[in-house]
Amino acid sequence: MTPTISNCFEVSGEDFSRAGEASGKIKTILKQLGYDKDAIRRVAIAMYEAEINMVIHAGGGKAMVDIHPDRVDIVMADQGPGIPDVEKAMEEGFTTAPDRIRDLGFGAGMGLPNIKKYADSLSIETQVNVGTTLYITVRATQQYI
């Protein structure tokens, strides 16, 4: 049985230009493993959107990624402001991002919808003034050995 490969990253909220580094590393690892191509793409996009969100709204956080033969489990945990209205946050176009983030091409209110679109499952735990944790799973069509 192929063992689970676990990765953990601290996502810094200090430097927006570095947002996405963790997602890039996971993508590289999956490619090196010869992982299912479609799954790699979906993991990269879902995780990247989540990472960007952490930096925009929560000042960073922690990304934990478990690579199994048949799926990738991603936990993105922050201690930011929390999401007051998850249903609203899932609407395309809804955003609380500041102007300086929009100027960079983000904060258009597509983050959570995109994660949901690319993930096989998305679960959100959030509490105002405590933080938010996203549980994301992407399944591989073909298992890797």
Place this chain on the structure above:
Amino acid sequence: MQIKDVIRILDAEIISGGDLDQEIQSACGSDMMSDALAFVKESSMLLTGLINPQVVRTSEMLDVHCIVFVRGKIPGTDTIALAQERNIVLLSTRHRMFTACGLLYEGGLRGGAE
């Protein structure tokens, strides 16, 4: 369409090179990165007016081979360095977004939306 064809059609300047024989099958014009993340297909090219490093990171996630900066925009050294690390070709054209997309469409390239 190959990247070298794009250079000819858009009269584009090469900001950061690479394999210009790479095939481009579709393109997306966007200044909103989440829209690009929602719609861009593989073997794509991104046309954009944004020149910050996140454009390269977004393209990396999407397996975009080539980024065209429109309106004569030239990115800074940090964006260029990131693109070089990731083997993403950077071009710049004086054409506006609408014109650049139109010329490529006329040349046979299509969008990546479903």
